[in-house]
Amino acid sequence: MSAASDAAAAGRPLGEFEVIARYFTRPARSAGLGVGDDCALIAAPPGLTLAITTDMLLEGRHFPAGTDPHKLGHKALAVNLSDLAAMGADPRWFTLAIALPEVDPAWLDGFSRGLFALADAHRIELIGGDTTRGPLTLSITAIGTLPPGYALRRDGAAVGDDVWLSGATGEAALALAQLRGAVELDAAHAAACRARLESPAPRVALGRKLRGLASAAIDVSDGLAADLGHVLERSGVGAEVALEAVPVAPALATCHDTALARACLLAGGDDYELVFTAPPERRDDVLRAAEAAGIAASRIGRIVAGEGLTIRDAAGNAVPLAARGFDHFAS
Numbered sequence: 001m002s003a004a005s006d007a008a009a010a011g012r013p014l015g016e017f018e019v020i021a022r023y024f025t026r027p028a029r030s031a032g033l034g035v036g037d038d039c040a041l042i043a044a045p046p047g048l049t050l051a052i053t054t055d056m057l058l059e060g061r062h063f064p065a066g067t068d069p070h071k072l073g074h075k076a077l078a079v080n081l082s083d084l085a086a087m088g089a090d091p092r093w094f095t096l097a098i099a100l101p102e103v104d105p106a107w108l109d110g111f112s113r114g115l116f117a118l119a120d121a122h123r124i125e126l127i128g129g130d131t132t133r134g135p136l137t138l139s140i141t142a143i144g145t146l147p148p149g150y151a152l153r154r155d156g157a158a159v160g161d162d163v164w165l166s167g168a169t170g171e172a173a174l175a176l177a178q179l180r181g182a183v184e185l186d187a188a189h190a191a192a193c194r195a196r197l198e199s200p201a202p203r204v205a206l207g208r209k210l211r212g213l214a215s216a217a218i219d220v221s222d223g224l225a226a227d228l229g230h231v232l233e234r235s236g237v238g239a240e241v242a243l244e245a246v247p248v249a250p251a252l253a254t255c256h257d258t259a260l261a262r263a264c265l266l267a268g269g270d271d272y273e274l275v276f277t278a279p280p281e282r283r284d285d286v287l288r289a290a291e292a293a294g295i296a297a298s299r300i301g302r303i304v305a306g307e308g309l310t311i312r313d314a315a316g317n318a319v320p321l322a323a324r325g326f327d328h329f330a331s
């Protein structure tokens, strides 16, 4: 009988090693890899570049207390996969550091199942980590691979490039607004928005297909305007975005508070879409790549000389954006 089942049978709380053994240990896919040594070992694929990213989620800051653990397991990995997608990397391995206020078997079971369901869908393998007692905190480091020179970076946008957006932004932020009582949504739209907030789908397939095609890319975690702004800053260019070209999800289109809906669209976070640039002669290739990846891509603007982002409405007037992002979401 394992230590974990000993503890469970005895009705005492699981210790750190028992938690790892019971919830986070799976057969290694490749010899020499897996959980349980002092370090994780990676057989780095010859000739490939490693892309490494870390994201941390804190209860009360990045997700509310009482969040469904299955969805939290999904999201903790999804935000890291989104960063790999933004670089065009193939997901390979990840580590998990987790602080738990208490050892709750039902919570750990839900969390680990949500985590591994997404991991399996993207063929990414847990190779190590740490657990400790403390305020609920989840930190994942994800490692991907890609051919040298093919990473999608933030500094490659060139004057004349198109600006593209995968999917649609704003629903996750609208879900947060609803949770905070700032807006009422009908049941179907509320469910759609909650799904976007709690179970984001990282655009890994699209990122992979944009290798050698996009000139720059970033994932939308802090809001479309803010994240596109990072690309512009790093590339030393500006952009003009046409508001009517930015796709509007049904829940936003029917939201009575149009100012809130617009703020969610342009400045809401947690979307995990990709915003990227590509030369205009590659438009058909971009559309084919998106179709093959199973996600819509919308051409929302173009890169211009200068600096900063200008968003124009149909009449050509600049749409004002709050200086510090969107105050509804300031914590």
Ligand SMILES: [Mg+2]
Pocket: 082, 083, 086, 218, 219, 221
């Ligand atoms: Mg990112």
